[in-house]
Amino acid sequence: MTNLTHLTIAEALDALKKKDFTAKELTEAHVKATSEFRHLNAYVTETPEIAVEQAEASDKRRAKGEAGLLEGIPLAIKDLYCTKGVRTTASSKILENFIPTYDSTVSGNLMRDGAIMLGKTSLDEFAMGSSNTTSAYGNVINPWKRSTGDNADLVPGGSSGGSAAIVAARAAMGSTGTDTGGSIRQPASFCGIAGIKPTYGRCSRWGIIAFASSLDQAGPFARTVEDCAIMLQSMSGYDPKDSTSANQPVPDFRAALSGSIKGLRVGIPKEYNVDGLPAEIAKLWEQGKDWLRSEGAEIIDVSLPHSKYALPVYYILAPAECSSNLARYDGVRYGLRVEGKDLTETYEKTRAQGFGNEVKRRIMIGTYVLSAGYYDAYYTKAQKIRRLIAEDFAKAYEKCDVLLSPTAPSAAFAIGENEDDPVKMYLNDVFTIPASLAGLPGMSVPAGMSSDGLPLGLQIIGKPWDEATVLRVGHVIEKAAAITALPAMLMKKAA
Ligand code: GLN
Numbered sequence: 001m002t003n004l005t006h007l008t009i010a011e012a013l014d015a016l017k018k019k020d021f022t023a024k025e026l027t028e029a030h031v032k033a034t035s036e037f038r039h040l041n042a043y044v045t046e047t048p049e050i051a052v053e054q055a056e057a058s059d060k061r062r063a064k065g066e067a068g069l070l071e072g073i074p075l076a077i078k079d080l081y082c083t084k085g086v087r088t089t090a091s092s093k094i095l096e097n098f099i100p101t102y103d104s105t106v107s108g109n110l111m112r113d114g115a116i117m118l119g120k121t122s123l124d125e126f127a128m129g130s131s132n133t134t135s136a137y138g139n140v141i142n143p144w145k146r147s148t149g150d151n152a153d154l155v156p157g158g159s160s161g162g163s164a165a166i167v168a169a170r171a172a173m174g175s176t177g178t179d180t181g182g183s184i185r186q187p188a189s190f191c192g193i194a195g196i197k198p199t200y201g202r203c204s205r206w207g208i209i210a211f212a213s214s215l216d217q218a219g220p221f222a223r224t225v226e227d228c229a230i231m232l233q234s235m236s237g238y239d240p241k242d243s244t245s246a247n248q249p250v251p252d253f254r255a256a257l258s259g260s261i262k263g264l265r266v267g268i269p270k271e272y273n274v275d276g277l278p279a280e281i282a283k284l285w286e287q288g289k290d291w292l293r294s295e296g297a298e299i300i301d302v303s304l305p306h307s308k309y310a311l312p313v314y315y316i317l318a319p320a321e322c323s324s325n326l327a328r329y330d331g332v333r334y335g336l337r338v339e340g341k342d343l344t345e346t347y348e349k350t351r352a353q354g355f356g357n358e359v360k361r362r363i364m365i366g367t368y369v370l371s372a373g374y375y376d377a378y379y380t381k382a383q384k385i386r387r388l389i390a391e392d393f394a395k396a397y398e399k400c401d402v403l404l405s406p407t408a409p410s411a412a413f414a415i416g417e418n419e420d421d422p423v424k425m426y427l428n429d430v431f432t433i434p435a436s437l438a439g440l441p442g443m444s445v446p447a448g449m450s451s452d453g454l455p456l457g458l459q460i461i462g463k464p465w466d467e468a469t470v471l472r473v474g475h476v477i478e479k480a481a482a483i484t485a486l487p488a489m490l491m492k493k494a495a
Contacts, residue, residue, distance in 0.1 A: 004029035005170045009073050009227040012173060016062065016072045023062070023072025027055035027116050030074040033171035034118055040141045040169060042162040044079045045087050046119035054116040061114065069234050071114030076175035078163045079120035080127055081107040081218075082207040090209045091123045091135035094354030095335040104207025105239045106218045107176065113234040118172050121162030125356045126326065127183055127211045130428040132161025133415060134358040142191055142412050143169040143487040147453025154412040154454070157187030157428075160221070164191040167221050170490060174222040174231050178208060180215045181314050182408075182432030185444040185459055188221055189407035192446045192455025192483070194228050194474065195221040199464050200439035201246030204239030212321035213244070215314075215436050225445060225474040229253035232467065248465055256468035257475045262296030264473070267400030269304045272431055274409065281406045281456060284448040288404055288458045291480035292473065302396040302403070306388040310434040311426060313389065316369050316382040317437075322359075323366025329354060361422065390438040393461075402473050403461040405431050407444040411454035435461045443467075445474040447481045455483070 004026050007015065012026060031048045051074060058072040082088050082100035089095045103111065111117065124134040132140040132155060140161040142154040156165040160177030164187035167175050177184040179197035188195030196219050203218035210216060220231035233253050239245040268289065273282070289299050331337035331350030338349035355363070369378035396403065408428055418425045435442040441464075444457035458477055462470035 005033045007173070008224050009070070009173050009222060009230055010224070012073060013071070017067070023055040023058040023116065024052065026072060027051050027074045030118055030171060030173070033169070037143070037166065037169045037171045040143060040165050041138050042121055042140050042166040042169070043076070043119040044089050044091060044122050044137050044162070047086055047117055050086070051116050051118050058114050058116060068112065068114035069230065070110060072116065073114070073173050074116045074118050075110060076118050076121045076163055076166050076172040077107050078123055078160050078176050078178060080123055080178055080209045081176060082209070083107055083117065083120065086120065088120065088209070089137070090126045091137055092125045092354065092356070092359070093136040093336060094329045094350070098335045100207070102207060105204035105241060106208065106235045108207070109234050109237065110176070110231070115234070121160070121166060121175060123162060124159035125359050126209065126322070127159040127178055127180055128322070128358050128362055129158040130182070130186055130425055131155040131415070131418070132158040133419065134356055136356055139415050140165050141415070143489055144192065144412060144454055145488055152414040155190065155415055157190035157412065159183040160187050163221050164188055164193060164195070167191070167193050167223060168487065174220055174227055176235070177219055177221050179217050179219055179436065180212050180318060181436045182429035184219045184221065185432045185442055185457070186408045186428055188444040189455065189457030190412040192485070193221055193223050194225050194443065194445050194478070195219060196228050196232060196443040196467065196470065197436070197441060198232060198236065198467050199441045201244055202248070202441070202465070202467065203235050204237070204242040204245045206239055206241040210325040212318040213325060214321060215318060225471055225478050226254060226257055228443070229257060229471050251468050253468060253471055256472055259472055260296065261292065261473060261476055264297045264402065264469070265300050265400040266292050266297045266473070267300050267302035267396050267403045269302055269307065269396065269403055269405060271304050271307045272405045274430060277406070277409060280450055281409065284456055284458065285404070285406050288447055288477060291477055292404065295476050300400050302399055304389070304392040304396060304434060306385060306392050307434040309385050310389055310437055311430060313382045313385045314429070314433045314437060315365070315426060316378050317386065319362040319366035320370050320379055321366070323363045323370065326359065326363055386437050389434055393435070393438045393440060397463050401463070402469055405459045405461070407431060407457035407459040411450040411452070411456055431459055440464060441467045441470050443470045443474045445477045446483050447477055449483070449485060
């Protein structure tokens, strides 16, 4: 029988329709793979019983002719999405025992369409990080290893590291992530899979634990662009429960893949040629331009002059919003409570013990930039520059239809690297944050391999609401790159 865990979502949907196997068989194969890859520590909570139960219900629906868009497809859900009756921790100690009484809109949409939940994946605590090393439940390990034979455990990227690692390990067919400044795109690049952050407002934020509300967006990870398109279809849509959800028509994303890119104008932001960009990444970027050119696209140089301020702006605005969003974790309403002699001491002890260092660092920065004497100097200023960054994109899009850049300035690094220097860690998102600040859709597609055998992604950034073109360009790059390499630990398994 075919190796069920190596199928794409599109292939599995066809095979389920043809009754080649059942959703229960497909799910059980993934539950088994989940246990085989437990050493990656990708999950905070596995939910095999729920998965099998859902699969049985899915088979019944299909038999009755009621199959949904993702009928019978086993997925992993980032542990930032509230799931009814299933512990949801945000990878924080402060939410160790939090069991939501409702489903987030987006995970609910996936289940409505017949998807099956394998478990809740680990992330950087409250989605703050680029390495999945700030989780209170331990590091997540990337299934890829360097080909140099050093055998070091590598980070999967972050914050959606568990979701990316488990899809790369072929133990889930797809997964959900969230992206505030790069948390879908950078882990997708590090793990050699595809991931798309849609336009801000495309997917509801309702029931997704908030980090920075003006930036947070849900999106899918999968092993192909087509699978991302299928998942995004289900995840998207207007939700009256989220006041920032946009009432925009959702196009047929999968159908958009078949169009040609002839005549499409692809902008190359010159400022993304940052100092110290590794030669192999610059080369991959060139290769990407060539692939698109040979499909009839026109390559155009554009300028995003304010993008050099994107990182400092982000590291004012995101902490500011997080400091206010995380004020609700006070030991009274949710999760952990450490009793003190009075209410204030209870707050202090709960927050001191419940939050990790990175979260505390951000709450302190956020509180500082929002405090009376500094508000205008930092917060207001950053808001103004955010507007300029967004205007740069709008201007660039007068000349082009999409932008192409590397996703990240490096391949996956070893666990522990960059740990002593938060600023160096923050540089991971230099290419992803500008689009986040402007609310634009962005996707990472596997496009090449580093000299030490690790996956590298290219990023496609689109106009607002134009995920369809982003996906189409991603599909062209994916076909041209035709990557067949697998993490060595999977090849051993197959052998
Ligand atoms: N790495 C960035 C940060 O630490 C982005 C995280 C994210 O997108 N959630 O904030």
